[in-house]
Each structure stands twice: as C-alpha cells, then as structure tokens.
Amino acid sequence: MATNRFALTAVTALAPVSWGSTYAVTTEFLPADRPLFTAALRALPAGLLLLALARVLPRGVWWGKAAVLGALNIGAFFPLLFLSAYRLPGGMAAVVGSIGPLFVAGLSMLLLGDRPTLRTLLTGVAAALGVSLVVLKAAGALDPVGVLAALASTASMSAGTVLTKRWGRPDRVGPLALTAWQLTAGGLLIVPVALAVEGAPPALDGRAVGGYLYLALANTAVAYWLWFRGIGRLTATQVTFLGPLSPLTAAVIGWAALGQTLTPLQLAGTGLAFGATVLGQLRTREPATAVAAAVTSRGEAATVRQAPRPAGRAEGNAPQDTMDRSAPGSRR
Secondary structure (H helix, E strand, O other), rough: HHHHHHHHHHHHHHHHHHHOOHHHHHHHHHOOOHHHHHHHHHHHHHHHHHHHHHHHOOOOOOOOHHHHHHHHHHHHHHHHHHHHHHHHHOOOHHHHHHOOHHHHHHHHHHOOOOOOOOHHHHHHHHHHHHHHHHOOOOOOOOOOOOOOHHHHHHHHHHHHHHHHHHHHOOOOOOOOHHHHHHHHHHHEEEHHHHHHOOOOOOOOHHHHHHHHHHHHHHHHHHHHHHHHHHHOOOOOOHOOOOOOOOHHHHHHHHHOOOOOOOOHHHHHHHHHHHHHHHHOOOOOOOOOEEEEEEEEEOOEEHHHHEOOOOOOOOOOOOOHOOOOOOOOOOOO
16 A cells, blocks of 8 residues: 555656756747747647547536636646746745645645644645755845736645545546646636737747647646646645655756756755655544545545445545546546
C-alpha cells in the first residue's frame, strides 16, 4: 500500500516538475508579450486531443460542473498566472503561488470538512518560505495588479482542486475524459478574450511551433492528466504540497540550461521547500467519521461518508478497476 502511494505521488509530482519548464520554454521559444494567446494554445488543443481520445461528453449536471472546474483550473488560472508573471519582478509570482497549500487547507475545511492540522499549516508556511528564498530577488515597489493577479490565480487553482475532490466524477468516466472537459472548457473561455485583447495570432516560426507543441502536449495534456489523476487518489492538501516543485524545477533549469547561478541561500531554500513537500505527503490519522476519497475519473475523487453503501450508488463512487475504461489504455 505504502509503495503504491509512493509511486502515485512520484508520478503526480511529474506534473509540477513539467510546469517548472514553462518559464524557460516561454522565454526561449515563444513570441513575447502574448500571454493570452499562449494560454489558449496550451489549453484548447490539449483539451480537444484528450476529448478525441476519451470519446466521452458530459451529461446532465456535469456540463455545468465541467464548465466551473474548467474555468477555475484553466480558464481563469492560466491568464491570471501569465498576467502576474509579466507584471511582478523576479519570482514574486511563484512566491505567491507557493501559498497554495494554505489556501487549500482553508477551503478543504469549508467544503470538505477537513480540519487542517498544525503540522499542515506550519509545513505550508515552510514551503512558501523555501520557495521565496529560491526565487525572490530584490526589487522595487510591487505592482498591485500583479499581486492581485497572483493571489487570484492561486485562489482559483486551489478552489478548483478542492471542488474536484468534492464533486469527484461521474460513474464510469475516467480522469482522461474529465481532464479533457476542463481543458476544453477553459480553452474556449480564453480564446475570445485573447482575440479581443491581443488581436490576431502572431506569425510563428519553427522554434515557436515546437515550443507550443511541447506546452500543449507534455506540459498540459499529459501533465494535467497526471495531476487530476493524483487529486482523485491523494488528499487535496497532499497534491497541493507538490506545487513548490514547479518553481524549484524552474530554478534548476535556469541553473543547468540558462547559465543562472544558485547562491547558498537559494540552495538552503531549495532544501526547505523540498522538505516541506515531503512532509506534506505524510498522512495524519483520520477520525472514524472522516470523509473518504473514492477514486474517480480524471484522477479526481468523489467524497463519500464511510457509512456502508452499495458500490457505485453515489455519483463518482465508481470502483477503482473501472477507472480507465472511458479511454483506451490510459487516463488524467
């Protein structure tokens, strides 16, 4: 059991590690100052590809739920994240994003009934401090719009993570399909905004095409499938504590590939943030009335009380062995 959970955590961690490469790919391969266009090309092609593979559309209330989750996890998160990155100095956007575990802890208490432990809160603070030591550099006055965008992007993704746990997924719908719904819905929200704000798409050379293909396929389609898959089997707090791996990966890529240097203080921050990430994976003993996560389709899980109930009765309470049946040979 412990081995399986370790393997699941390690695979889920590939998502934020992949997202850590976004900054380098954006600055080295993509057209400058096109955050909304980049966000749209990350989300919509990936969503349509996964939708073609899953061959499953939402039904009933899930049209609305998929739209809400797509707006929170993709449609709002992507543009706000890019806006904060363009307007804030150094790694300030990453520092604000690293408080995600604290956001999730608070929302989990409100929406899931999970009371955060002192260890969770202290570990969240340690993760944010470690990330700040790695990426934050001296700068002048902070742009208030950038700060608000960073906070809003973190709150949006945190709310999407917790709602994913609360709603789970429909019976016999795998994480691949649920990931496809969200990426498609989020992409469709971003496209008209991108056209209205940034105008027609820019001309792309081969370098930019390669960068966008990487972002859409590995960085988004595969990474979000793994992320939502992890949400379904781990707690919301455990998944969110993997988030600091993203800025840490960005720092390592900057050092290894872009010629940037890491100071002793940054190395200490890396150790602190990584240690907090590991501690965030440790489970605390759950009370008898705790909410249990039932494995669901996009790597998410529906939450059901641990009272006896026939399998498959509640929405999202699909047996684990049916998890991947909506997509031939795979899932998110």
